[in-house]
Amino acid sequence: MNDSLTPLLEMTRTLGLPENDYAIIGEGNSSCRIDADSFWIKASGQQMHNIQPEGFVAVRFAPILAMLDEPAGDLAEQKKVMEAAKLDPAAPGIPSVEVSFHAALLHDCGVNFVGHTHATAINRILCSPRAADFALRRMCPDEAVLCGPESVLVPYVDPGLPLSLAIRERVQASMEDWGEAPKVILLINHGVITLGKTPTEVLNIMAMCDKAARTFLGAAALGGPVFLSGEDVLHIIRRPDEVYRRKQFVERG
Numbered sequence: 001m002n003d004s005l006t007p008l009l010e011m012t013r014t015l016g017l018p019e020n021d022y023a024i025i026g027e028g029n030s031s032c033r034i035d036a037d038s039f040w041i042k043a044s045g046q047q048m049h050n051i052q053p054e055g056f057v058a059v060r061f062a063p064i065l066a067m068l069d070e071p072a073g074d075l076a077e078q079k080k081v082m083e084a085a086k087l088d089p090a091a092p093g094i095p096s097v098e099v100s101f102h103a104a105l106l107h108d109c110g111v112n113f114v115g116h117t118h119a120t121a122i123n124r125i126l127c128s129p130r131a132a133d134f135a136l137r138r139m140c141p142d143e144a145v146l147c148g149p150e151s152v153l154v155p156y157v158d159p160g161l162p163l164s165l166a167i168r169e170r171v172q173a174s175m176e177d178w179g180e181a182p183k184v185i186l187l188i189n190h191g192v193i194t195l196g197k198t199p200t201e202v203l204n205i206m207a208m209c210d211k212a213a214r215t216f217l218g219a220a221a222l223g224g225p226v227f228l229s230g231e232d233v234l235h236i237i238r239r240p241d242e243v244y245r246r247k248q249f250v251e252r253g
């Protein structure tokens with residue numbers, strides 16, 4: 001097996017573990033950078049928890065980023081571009097329909113790994129009127145440290161190229177606001193994306209976001225949540241000991 005694929009394979013299986021309740025059947029997808037020109041992406045229709053090396057396809061960034069920069073054509077034409085982006089045209093598998101947001105995030109956010117799931121606890125909130133509260137506010141210090149001061153919230157958009165364009169626009173706006181890439185992207189009525197330099201970072205952020213969702217749901221049942229103030233959130237993410245902890249999370253992966 002290609003060495004660059006092993007960490008992605010393990011990360012994807014963990015995201016798909018039934019006990020995590022992040023994804024069932026063919027839900028979710030994942031990717032990792034191979035080099036400056038190409039990346040691995042989960043193939044369409046694969047289950048995460050028992051995925052095999054053949055469940056991934058290597059694709060080139062350039063044709064997919066070009067399609068994002070100048071969106072044209074109908075779905076059939078976009079599929080042709082994605083299929084033609086395969087590094088080895090003879091390799092089996094069709095890139096996931098979400099390949100374009102993976103290309104954009106790996107390219108724009110300075111990360112090496114991207115995980116996307118439909119975690120049940122998170123979707124309970126993203127399918128409710130309180131999605132913005134969950135995305136833009138924080139309840140606990142560890143949540144703020146791992147998930148960042150706020151998550152990017154993307155309204156419901158048709159999966160595929162339209163969704164990728166909406167994600168890219170909102171991520172760029174967030175990067176302008178905060179001067180760094182987000183850790184979590186929440187898609188209304190759809191699911192969650194976490195970004196990391198390492199597979200461990202993607203998994204840790206997904207786990208913390210899922211825990212935060214369960215905390216939010218319980219607190220909401222009791223009339224809450226009571227959120228941290230914006231000042232407290234900024235204080236905790238800028239504390240030197242917390243910056244050190246975050247670095248540890250990244251390097252341990």
Ligand SMILES: [Zn+2]
Pocket residue numbers: 028116117118190191
């Ligand atoms: Zn999805």
